[in-house]
Amino acid sequence: MSFKGGFFGKLLRIDLTDRNSSVEDIDPGILKDYVGGALLAARILYDELEPGRDPLGPGNKLVYAVGPLTGTSVPCSSRLNIGTRSPLTGGLASSLSGGFFPVEMKKAGYDVIVIEGKADSPVYISINNGRVRIRSAERIWGLDSQDTQMYLKEELKDQNFRISCIGPAGENLSCISCIMNEARAAGRKGVGAVMGSKNLKAIAVRGTCAVPVADQSALRAMVIEMMHLFKKDEATYGGLSRYGTTATVESTIELGVFPENNWQKSADTGWAEKGGSQALEKYNVRQNPCYGCPIGCSWVRMNRKGRYAGLSSEGPEYETIYSLGSSEGINDPGFLIAADRLCDRLGLDTISAGLVTSMVMELVEKGILKDTGGLNLKFGNQKESLEFLRMLAYREGFADNFADGTRKAAERLGGGTDLYAIEVKGLELPAYDPRGLKAMGLNFATSYTGADHNRGYAIQEIFGVSLPEPVERLEIKGKGRLTKWNQDFCGAFDVPTLCIFPLHGPLLERSHDIVAKLLTSVTGLNFEAEDVWTLGERLNNLARMFNVREGFSRSDDYLPRRVMEEPLKNGLSEGEFISRKDLDQMLDEYYEARVWDSQGIPKAEKLSELGLDFAIKDIPGKDVGN
Amino acid sequence: MSEINVKVRGVSVFEQILGSREREIYLQEGESLPDLVKILDYESQGALKEALYDEKGRIKKGVRIFLNGRDSRFIPQEDLSLQNGDLVLFLPLLAGG
Numbered sequence: 001m002s003f004k005g006g007f008f009g010k011l012l013r014i015d016l017t018d019r020n021s022s023v024e025d026i027d028p029g030i031l032k033d034y035v036g037g038a039l040l041a042a043r044i045l046y047d048e049l050e051p052g053r054d055p056l057g058p059g060n061k062l063v064y065a066v067g068p069l070t071g072t073s074v075p076c077s078s079r080l081n082i083g084t085r086s087p088l089t090g091g092l093a094s095s096l097s098g099g100f101f102p103v104e105m106k107k108a109g110y111d112v113i114v115i116e117g118k119a120d121s122p123v124y125i126s127i128n129n130g131r132v133r134i135r136s137a138e139r140i141w142g143l144d145s146q147d148t149q150m151y152l153k154e155e156l157k158d159q160n161f162r163i164s165c166i167g168p169a170g171e172n173l174s175c176i177s178c179i180m181n182e183a184r185a186a187g188r189k190g191v192g193a194v195m196g197s198k199n200l201k202a203i204a205v206r207g208t209c210a211v212p213v214a215d216q217s218a219l220r221a222m223v224i225e226m227m228h229l230f231k232k233d234e235a236t237y238g239g240l241s242r243y244g245t246t247a248t249v250e251s252t253i254e255l256g257v258f259p260e261n262n263w264q265k266s267a268d269t270g271w272a273e274k275g276g277s278q279a280l281e282k283y284n285v286r287q288n289p290c291y292g293c294p295i296g297c298s299w300v301r302m303n304r305k306g307r308y309a310g311l312s313s314e315g316p317e318y319e320t321i322y323s324l325g326s327s328e329g330i331n332d333p334g335f336l337i338a339a340d341r342l343c344d345r346l347g348l349d350t351i352s353a354g355l356v357t358s359m360v361m362e363l364v365e366k367g368i369l370k371d372t373g374g375l376n377l378k379f380g381n382q383k384e385s386l387e388f389l390r391m392l393a394y395r396e397g398f399a400d401n402f403a404d405g406t407r408k409a410a411e412r413l414g415g416g417t418d419l420y421a422i423e424v425k426g427l428e429l430p431a432y433d434p435r436g437l438k439a440m441g442l443n444f445a446t447s448y449t450g451a452d453h454n455r456g457y458a459i460q461e462i463f464g465v466s467l468p469e470p471v472e473r474l475e476i477k478g479k480g481r482l483t484k485w486n487q488d489f490c491g492a493f494d495v496p497t498l499c500i501f502p503l504h505g506p507l508l509e510r511s512h513d514i515v516a517k518l519l520t521s522v523t524g525l526n527f528e529a530e531d532v533w534t535l536g537e538r539l540n541n542l543a544r545m546f547n548v549r550e551g552f553s554r555s556d557d558y559l560p561r562r563v564m565e566e567p568l569k570n571g572l573s574e575g576e577f578i579s580r581k582d583l584d585q586m587l588d589e590y591y592e593a594r595v596w597d598s599q600g601i602p603k604a605e606k607l608s609e610l611g612l613d614f615a616i617k618d619i620p621g622k623d624v625g626n
Numbered sequence: 627m628s629e630i631n632v633k634v635r636g637v638s639v640f641e642q643i644l645g646s647r648e649r650e651i652y653l654q655e656g657e658s659l660p661d662l663v664k665i666l667d668y669e670s671q672g673a674l675k676e677a678l679y680d681e682k683g684r685i686k687k688g689v690r691i692f693l694n695g696r697d698s699r700f701i702p703q704e705d706l707s708l709q710n711g712d713l714v715l716f717l718p719l720l721a722g723g
Contacts, residue, residue: 235688235719239638247720250637254715256695269635269647436695463719464690464697472700572695572715 001028004214004524006068007036012110012132014125016198017058017117021132026111032525033611036067036111038094038494039539041083044114045092046542046615051549055087055190056173056197058118064105064164064203067497068523071106071211073223075230078102078291079497080181086189087197088175088352088405089425089450091547093189096454098290098499101181104162107207119199124165126156127205137201141171144345145180152204165202166192167347169393173197175404175426176352176392180344183288183314187349189427189449190405214524222517226507227294233506236295240501241287244299245318246277252462255473256571257433260326261379262358263422263562266433266571267326275321275331283333288314290499297501301337308334313341316350319453322431323354328361329379342386346393355428356402357388359409359420368417373397422560425450434563436573437461439471439479442586443486445557446600448543455494456487459504467508474573476582480589492536538610541594541602545615554600557587628655630710632662640716643673659693659706662714677718688719
C-alpha cells in the first residue's frame, strides 16, 4: 500500500536529553489506518509511552501531528493536533490549533514531530526544512508568548518562521497552560506545562516544500464544490464570518445554558446585550483567518477608549466570553479583550483560567477562602481578576494552589470545596451547561480528554440540527447513542485535521463523503465515507484504551457535583439538573452503543473490529498471553 | 372569551422580524402556537414564515421554536395551545462556539 500524495511519510524525532534529532519513515499501512492528527498521535503515544509515567517527567512525549490535507488547497485544513499525556487529566491529551504553523510544519516535510526527553537548560528548536537545530533559549526564558515569537524571528533573521511556544505559565508548569502559535492556542489539558517540563520554550519552523497531491483535478473539483456549499449556507457568512464564535452567545443565553458566577446561575438576556456578539462587534478591527480559510471566524478586536485603550486581542472567542466574563460576573467587552490578551501572552488556557478564577471568587464570597493576600477577588472585580491571572502564571502566593486547575485546587483545599470545581477528569467545563443540554453533558462525562466540547459537540441540542435525527435537549433517553454519534463525528475530522466549523455547518449533510473524496484525491489511497466514520470510532476507542491503561474506568465518567446536585435557578432551563440516575442511564446506553462493558472498558471484539488488536492485552483482567 | 398575554422573544433574524428582542402579544384564550405564528407572519408581511420555512415548506435547518423552553417539535399538537404568561422563543441556526 503506498500513497501518492498528502503525506511525506516522515516523522521527525527530537530527543532533548541527548540534543539530537532523526528522521524516520512512517509505515504507509499506519498512515492509511491512522491518517494523521489526533489518531496518529494517539497511536504513537500508545506505542511509545509507558503507562504511569509522570506527565511532567522526561518520559512523557509531545507529538505534533498534521494531516494529509494540511498544506494543500483544501479550505480549513491548516490544523495541528498536539498529543501528550495530560498533566491536568492524567489521560490522553488532544489539543488542536489552527493558524499558519500547521502548514509551515507540513511544508518543512514532516507529518509528525515527536519531542522527547528533557533539555538540561532552556532551549528552542529551529526547523528549516531538513535543517534541525536545538538552540539555547536562556535569553528568552521568561518572555511572554507574543514577544517570544517576535524575538525568535529576529534571532533567526527570517520573518517567515512560524513559531509554537509557551509563555511564563508553561515555564512554571501550570497544568492549565497552553501552547501558542501566533495568537492561536493549543489551549487545553495543560500541554504548555509538558513543553515547559522539557525546558523547551519554542519550536520555530520554516518550510518551502510543496505538498504532493495525487489527483489535482479531482481535488480542484472537490474544493469548488466545498466553496459552493459554503456560499449557500446562511449561518456561515451571516453568522460565523460576521461575528465569529461569539454568534452563539445569544443562543445559549436564551436557552439558559450560559453559566454565570461560577455556575450558580445562568446569564440572562441583559447580560447578552452588554457582553454578547453585537456588543463585541463594535470592537472589531479585522478578521484574521487561518491559512486557506475563506470564512475567517477569528476577529482581532481592540479597545479604542477607556481604561483598556490600546489593548487588542484576537478574540475573545465564545468560550472566553463565558470563562473570563460571565463566570466571573463581568460583562465588559473591554475587560474581556484585555483579559484574553493577558492569558494569551502568559500562555494560560482561557477556559480553565477563568473557571479557576471564578472558583476563587465563589470561595471568597462564601467565606471559605479567607487569605487571598489582600486581593479582593469578588465577582465582577476586573482589576483583581487580571492580577490573579498574572499570579496564576507565576504561581505566586495563594494562586499557587490554583495554578493546576480546579480539581487539584479542591483536593488541596479539601472541606467539600469540590462543589465549586466545575470540571470532569480535571478539565474545566466550557460554556454549555449540561443541566439544559443532556447530550453535551454526557459528552463532557465521557470524552477521553475530559469536559471537552470539541470532542463530541451536541449540534442537535445547541443548533437544532436534525442529524442524525431531531433531538429534544432535555430528554435523557437516546443521549447515549447520540453522544457516540457526536464523538465519532467530531473525531473523524480531528484525524485529517480539518476545522470542525464547516463540517458542522455547510458541509454537514455530506461531511464524511466529502472528506473521503478529499482524502482519496490528495493521497491516492481509497477512502469511502464509512472509512471516515471508522477513523472517528477508532480514535475514541484507542484513546479510551490509553486512559484505561492509566487506570480510568466508569468512575471517571462523572459530572461536576453542582450539575448533579443543584437545579438551574433561572432561565429557560430552570429546574433542570442531571441526577445520578440520569447519568447512569445515559452511561449504560452509551457503553452499550460503544460495545464497552459496564465499567466503560472497550470489549475485545470492538477493538478487533477496529483493527486495534494490539490494545486487547491492556483490557483489565485480560491474560497477557492471549 | 378572555385575553391572554404571551411573551415572544427572537434572536438574530427573528429579533429583526419582531422589531425587538422581546414583545408581549395579546391573544384570545384557546389560541395556539400555530395561531401565534400566523398572526406574527401576517404582521411581518410574510417575513416570519420566510425565515421559518424553506421553499418546500419544511422548517429550515437549525430553526427552532421553543414553548417555555421545550422544543415545539416534541410537544404534542394538543399541548400547543397557549396559556397566559407563556414564553415563546424563535431561535435561528447559529454557528460556532
